Amino acid sequence: MVNSAVNNGIHVPVMLNEVLDYLNLKKEGIYVDCTFGKGGHSRPILEKLEKGKLIAFEWDEETANLVQEDKFFLSPRFHLINDNFANLEEHLKKMGIQEVDGFLFDLGLSSDQLAEEGRGFSYRLNSPLDMRMSGKSKLKAEDIINNYSWEKLADIFYHYGEERKARVIARKICYRRQKEKITNSEQLVGIIASCFSRKSDKHPARKVFQALRIFINNELENLTQALEIAFKYLAAGGRIIVISYHSLEDRIVKQIFKKYPSNKFQIITKKPSTPAQQEIMENHRARSAKMRVITRKM
Ligand SMILES: C[S@@+](CC[C@H](N)C(=O)[O-])C[C@H]1O[C@@H](n2cnc3c(N)ncnc32)[C@H](O)[C@@H]1O
Incomplete structure (x- = not known):
């Protein structure tokens, strides 16, 4: 909720x-x-x-x-x-x-900022994968998700999100992006959610979104x-x-x-x-x- x-x-x-x-x-x-x-x-x-x-x-x-x-x-x-x-x-x-x-x-x-559609900060809204705090920065979440190696993705999710399933999620992203480009938060949330079998009170995409935001904005x-x-x-x-x-x-x-x-x-x-x-x-x-x-x- x-x-x-x-x-x-x-x-x-x-x-x-x-x-x-x-x-x-x-x-x-x-x-x-x-x-x-x-x-x-x-x-x-x-x-x-x-x-x-x-x-x-x-x-x-x-x-x-x-x-x-x-x-x-x-x-x-x-x-x-x-x-x-x-x-x-x-x-x-x-x-x-x-x-x-x-x-x-x-x-x-x-x-x-979290509630603003178009920024991509929230895993609860469907937005383009941006996540830049300032429009002057170049790197967007979409660039990372679609271009970084699975090792680099896993590293970001683990170090900046303390996500234990970092490697599984990273592999799944790389598999999915071969089929279609991942451009919005709904796609990314769907991929992450599919890596978790058990339900938790906490949102499954919480840590990956935190990791991407921290990394993109240094x-x-x-x-x-x-x-x-x-x-x-x-x-x-x-x-x-x-x-x-x-x-x-x-x-x-x-x-x-x-x-x-x-x-x-x-x-x-x-x-x-x-x-x-x-x-x-x-x-x-x-x-x-x-x-x-x-x-x-x-
Ligand atoms: C939690 S909000 C602050 C809210 C504020 N204390 C209030 O009560 O209205 C954090 C704000 O800091 C800005 N911010 C985050 N990182 C920043 C940075 N490195 N330099 C300047 N502003 C930054 C964000 O854009 C956001 O507007």
Whole structure:
């Protein structure tokens, strides 16, 4: 069953109160929302900044363009950058910013992107196999599914989706594509589903779709690169907050946080913070959220 937040495409910000508490906003501070989405976190942050500045990144052109329709974000204290957050340093340098009081990463996709036909992100909708976060990227899911060797496909499904049946699924894809080109998500979901004999509560295509999206958009590399830059620019007392939705991302965040010396940085969330049961009931997307927070000591 598709959850209501995905069904109607309305994005609800995850762990909003926790984000605002942990950010510990200073009215004159400089903050970076690396994943603007629908501005669900940016809006209340900006409301609280009297003299400060909020810089936001959004890689998806369609999502970034929507902000122009919203007068609230015309504020001179807000600046949206339509680019990959992996390029964080280049933009901070251009703006002459040397220190940032807080970085927020709310990773992955918004409910709206998932619900958008034509993007190919959802295994629940029939769409062309695209899955690019930005239209400027070249590689689409369709290119991978129809052209990569079975070994390479299996490798992607295993490493980025932790899919145990990676090899079986990869072989089946290669067999099917000899008969007809695989161009839409319905075809791909059908092939994947045929590799599973037992029914499960979880959708059989979940892991393969995650793997393709991560691979196509270089998601793990982008996160690693941006986090390292965030550490470099974090002001004393400043915070980095990361909300991740799968174990591969969370592992990266945990490892990078641990790498920085405890005499200079303090991990605020010893264990990742998770949404309250009530929030999970109201917003299905929140169910897998894990939040980690670190601060640079004063
Ligand atoms: C989970 S949504 C963020 C939702 C937002 N916090 C809100 O409540 O409205 C993640 C957003 O980050 C964007 N995104 C993902 N990877 C990105 C990257 N590498 N650089 C910039 N934006 C990215 C996606 O396009 C998506 O809009």
